Amino acid sequence: MRVRVMSAPVVFLTSTTPSMNPPPLPPRTRRPARRLWLWGLLVTPLLLLALLAAGVASCFRLGSDARAVRNELFKSSGVEWRQQIAVNAGWLTLGAVRAGLSRIRLDPAARAALQSVHAAGVGVYQLPTGTPPPNRAAMLASADSAMTARGWERVVGVIDGRDLVAVYFPKKVSVRRLKCCVLVFDGKEMVLVSAQGNPEPLVQYALAQPSLGAQTGWLAQR
């Protein structure tokens, strides 16, 4: 806060002629520093509390991209989905977790995942009992339209029986900040996952696994 110090006008009286001017105002003094401290003491905890509340609230709120898909799917399906869970961990939370677990012996896969994922959100939604599942093709089209409008493109789309899987990446990708959004629906539950990070540690780990060939074989045999 800036405090302007107003200097009082200086009047020179050269003779005994009575002056018509009013007597000069007493100079304004600085707002007492004590008062500022008081304000600071009052506002700081409130700000911290608000930040904490926003942080905690954001942990239970999906990221904007996943939220856009979810909203579009809710709207297009015309079904009252029940939210089972929605959690979100930003770079601050995951950075703290990474730092906290850096000295602890972890499973290599978990460590690779932790190093790769810098932010992630998961939402699980369930169809009410007895509700017929929405058309998968229509769901895929809705998700496509929501994501395309946000500059993403679908890399994978699978409909198999009751299952639906869609994987989206932004049109512009970078290794250090790769974003990804996955939609999975099995006829009853819909899972939305969004993640951001550097895939390198996870890919290096995956490549070191002898079972990788078996995973690729699934697609190759088609």
Place this chain on the structure above:
Amino acid sequence: MKTMLRYPLAVAALTAGLGLNVLAGSSPGQVDFGKFAPPGDGGQFVEIQLNSNLLSLTAQVLEKQQPDAAKLLRSVQLVRVNVVGLTDENRAEVTKRVRQIRHDLAHQGWEQNVVVQEKNGDDVGIYTKTRGGEALAGIVITVIEPKGEVVLINIVGDIRPDQVALLGEKLDVKPLKDIGAALEGAALRK
């Protein structure tokens, strides 16, 4: 739900390991298969499209551990896979469409390298488009399994014939391995 996670995993592994008419795409080896509608309930439908951005990103990640695979991925611009399950409703239409794609390819300068028609009705066709006689600009694989599904694969890039077998090896796609071997054999005969 667990089994469903195989799909993204398989695609991640794939990237790590590696209309009706046929329309010319932005690259000479690119073929626009058009949009396929998912079949009715129970029918299988797979669409995979890995573009150059994602492929070069994967190559970047693989650079240290698998330099050969990374080099191969850098030579590929696009991998597109379509699998459409055949049902009584769509069998005639989808099969006709794939045959039309093959017909158009043959009329657009694509070389038909392999045609396999098996007793059970399975029909495999492999087409290539060369770039300057030394590299392949594109590969198209079409599979019609009348009792199962149709598969369309388009690989676009600047692929040397000797890389095709490696690509087939990395993706474990048998028709690609076969054509790779055939192309290498043809190159040796020359």
